[in-house]
Structures are given as C-alpha cells and as structure tokens.
Amino acid sequence: MKIKKGDQVKMLSGKDKNKEGKVLNVLPSTNKIVVEGLNLLKKHQRAKKQGEKGQVVEVPRAVAAAKTMLICSACNKPTRVGFRSNEAGRKVRICKKCNQEN
Ligand SMILES: [Zn+2]
Incomplete structure (x- = not known):
C-alpha cells in the first residue's frame, strides 16, 4: 500500500471530490482506506438502554485507495x-x- 495510516489524502472522485482528510485506517486486503470526515454514512443507532434515545451517527466508510491522492x-x-x-x-x-x- 502506498498510503499509510495518518497520511493526509485528497479525494479524486465521488461526492467528496477534492475534499481532504486524514487516513484513519488502511485495509490492504481490499486496497481501501478509511478517511476522517469523508464518505460519511449515516448510521441509525438504536437505544441500547431503556430511557436512552436512539441517534444518528455519521461514520466514515472505506474508499478505494486508488480514488485518493496523497498530500x-x-x-x-x-x-x-x-x-x-x-x-x-x-x-x-x-x-x-x-x-x-x-
Ligand atoms: Zn512533495
């Protein structure tokens, strides 16, 4: 992999094109990376305990490393x-x- 954890990368395509972010995780087996704040997916979290509210959290999803460029x-x-x-x-x-x- 050319990209390492902690690198700063720029997205080349997709809805986050031209946005930059820090690499949080590298998945060499699929050639994908997880970038902070990019390719966010809204996840609905159910209440775990009674009385607690369910909430929507945004988590970054892995993107193909080939769609990013190292800064x-x-x-x-x-x-x-x-x-x-x-x-x-x-x-x-x-x-x-x-x-x-x-
Ligand atoms: Zn340089």
Missing part, C-alpha cells in the same frame, strides 16, 4: 508516490514532485 507532507501538494532505498537500505516512500522522503 505530500514536504511540499503540501497532492502527489503520486514512488519508492527508493535510502542509505540504510530501507525502502522509503518519496514524493514524485519534490523527491522528498515521505
């Missing part, structure tokens, strides 16, 4: 990412715009 933390632009090995031989993610490790 580079170095240059602050939506960008594609690449990978390269650093001095220690570890694979690091880089921004294709500014070439900074990300």
Whole structure:
C-alpha cells in the first residue's frame, strides 16, 4: 500500500471530490482506506438502554485507495508516490514532485 495510516489524502472522485482528510485506517486486503470526515454514512443507532434515545451517527466508510491522492507532507501538494532505498537500505516512500522522503 502506498498510503499509510495518518497520511493526509485528497479525494479524486465521488461526492467528496477534492475534499481532504486524514487516513484513519488502511485495509490492504481490499486496497481501501478509511478517511476522517469523508464518505460519511449515516448510521441509525438504536437505544441500547431503556430511557436512552436512539441517534444518528455519521461514520466514515472505506474508499478505494486508488480514488485518493496523497498530500505530500514536504511540499503540501497532492502527489503520486514512488519508492527508493535510502542509505540504510530501507525502502522509503518519496514524493514524485519534490523527491522528498515521505
Ligand atoms: Zn512533495
């Protein structure tokens, strides 16, 4: 996965197109991510106890990672990412715009 938890991403399509949010969760098996405040689904929660009111809560639903673009933390632009090995031989993610490790 190119996108990690905690990343800032921008939606490229759908009803939340061009909106940005923080990645809360990554689901590698389905190539999906959950982004804070995006692709919200209204969920009706029933009262669990007597006397308590049922309520509507909004929860973010997973979106396809391919429909989002990472926002580079170095240059602050939506960008594609690449990978390269650093001095220690570890694979690091880089921004294709500014070439900074990300
Ligand atoms: Zn960058």
